[in-house]
Amino acid sequence: MGELTDKIKGNVNEAIGKAKxxxxxxxxxxxxxxxxxxxxxxxxxxxxxxxxGDDI
Structure with a gap:
């Protein structure tokens, strides 16, 4: 997964977690x-x- 994908996934999980x-x-x-x-x-x-970089 790339940088942007990780950040978006993190934002979504954080928002859902706050709602729960x-x-x-x-x-x-x-x-x-x-x-x-x-x-x-x-x-x-x-x-x-x-x-x-996305190489890791």
Missing amino acids: QHSDNPATRDEGAAQEVEGKGEQVKGKIKGML
Whole structure:
């Protein structure tokens, strides 16, 4: 996956995770928190690929 793809996927996961955190179900809230963190990680991965090139 390229830099842009990782950043977009990260943004989507972060947004879905934030939405899930507003649930009344504690399990869904926990899942949303984890998904938001995953999204932030994907964004960082995309930034690193951008700095190093898509060769990694």
